[in-house]
Amino acid sequence: AMEAALPEPGGCPAGAEAEPCPEPPAHRLSAAELDRELDSRGELIDDKEFDIPQVDTPPTLESILNETDDEEESFILEDPFLLNIDNTDTHSYDTSSVASSDSGDRTHLKRKKKLPDTLSLHGSVIRLSLLKGISAQIVSAADKVDAGLPTAIAASNLIAVGTSHGLALIFDQNQALRLCLGSTAVGAQYGAISALSINNDCSRLLCGFAKGQITMWDLASGKLLRSITDAHPPGTAILHIKFT
Structure with missing residues (x-):
């Protein structure tokens, strides 16, 4: 006679033709057991470590939902x-x-409380100023001495304007013409003035030309101090020049 295999306690019957064993039912926590579980886990949080402030009267869900933005600071x-x-x-x-x-x-x-909306607005950091006096004199120089159109500008205590025919017109702060540097003959050789730079004390002026030449002028006497022809590739316009 064959002996039947006995199932283990709490297990399923052994054998190939045994029916699948149903899973044991999950243990459901009652409300009281759930509260005790949460309380036991809450004791694991250290209030001093997490710096959790004590609240005398905790807010209700309804009071939180009824809060408006106007009440916030x-x-x-x-x-x-x-x-x-x-x-x-x-x-x-x-x-x-x-x-x-x-x-x-x-x-x-x-x-802090919200700042009032009645504060005055500040203006722009850039102020537009039309130099009508300088503009009129550039037009006059183009007619009288064939100075050409303005092509470059540098502003400091003095205002220097370079022209398409190689002249540099120097104006003071009152827009009065102080100097006319260069000549149309130099402009025909070097091309238009494409870049200008005034040094810190407004005593020197650098002129860069469209064909790569550079000239340095004394702004006190109007004399030509240097003419540099090998500092830039010939035939290439100088787009920016600066004293260092």
């Missing part, structure tokens, strides 16, 4: 420059972006 940096309303264009700063960029260190943030 913006965070701004404790920076004297940013807090100086007279010197800051408040419309160019997004206070929420400033706060979020340093949200990792709340010690550098200070709760």
